[in-house]
Amino acid sequence: MTKEHDIFKSFLAEKRLKLTPQRRAILDTVFETHRHFDADELVEIIRHKEKRISRATVYRTLDLLVKAGLVTAMELGEARKVYEHVIGHKHHDHLICMKCGRAIEFDDGFIELLQQKVCDRLNFEAQTHSLRIFGRCESCR
Amino acid sequence: MTKEHDIFKSFLAEKRLKLTPQRRAILDTVFETHRHFDADELVEIIRHKEKRISRATVYRTLDLLVKAGLVTAMELGEARKVYEHVIGHKHHDHLICMKCGRAIEFDDGFIELLQQKVCDRLNFEAQTHSLRIFGRCESCR
DNA sequence: CTGATCCTTGCGACTGAGTCTCATTATATT
């Protein structure tokens, strides 16, 4: 049993929700996929594997996974929300190329620290943040 | 003639576009409004003032104003994009309260500087950025 | 075992922000 299974199971138990085959399939697929994906891509992946699944269930379960802290949701500039799993992927922010659409991950502890200082100064309790820098990537500039 | 009129006029002239009464009304209203607003709010404000205007024209003109650098568009967590005019409003980022929805503006030159350093390091040409910190504001925590 | 309760699913209808089409009208240019 993987770590993410344990976490999801306790999360569900705590809320008196059930671990169904659909939810397990979604969890597994999310953790097998090591890149950004959107909800409908996830539907397609699961359908091509084996199982029938409805879009509604995928959307509902992604919400649960976000609430459980196993998945993060982002808007990378396109219309659709994209998701990625959290375990094994440290927090990061994005440089987004407005020409080719590429999203480059970066992580800067100092920026995070300064963000925390801003919050302290304004008596704001930070929970999450999203920092996106839009521009031109190396190959498009 | 205000500064924003001049800028918008030259922007339009350069692109061989025309300054119509509708565009003027939108520009004026945007610069009279000293808070965030969304496209449909803007439609309502203009309609309650005097003029007939269509949603399509407002959406189209807001895009132009953004391209002209007179207006910025943001997603503050809700479904709708919100806008604000730029002149007289320095760049800032937001703390967004997930309980009451309030958006608190802040500005930290040091964070901006570090962002620039990240971009330099990765050979990325930054054009704009969006930093949003989600959590609980002073009165909701 | 039986029934009551409650959660989940899939389907398709629905929502709502934003975009597009197109016939008509207005602006800028010569």
Next chain:
DNA sequence: AATATAATGAGACTCAGTCGCAAGGATCAG
């Protein structure tokens, strides 16, 4: 003033995401 080109409004359309609901499980009490 004539011409060329752009803009407008109305409503149809798109598309991601949500919702309602009937049917299908689990789970628990007795």
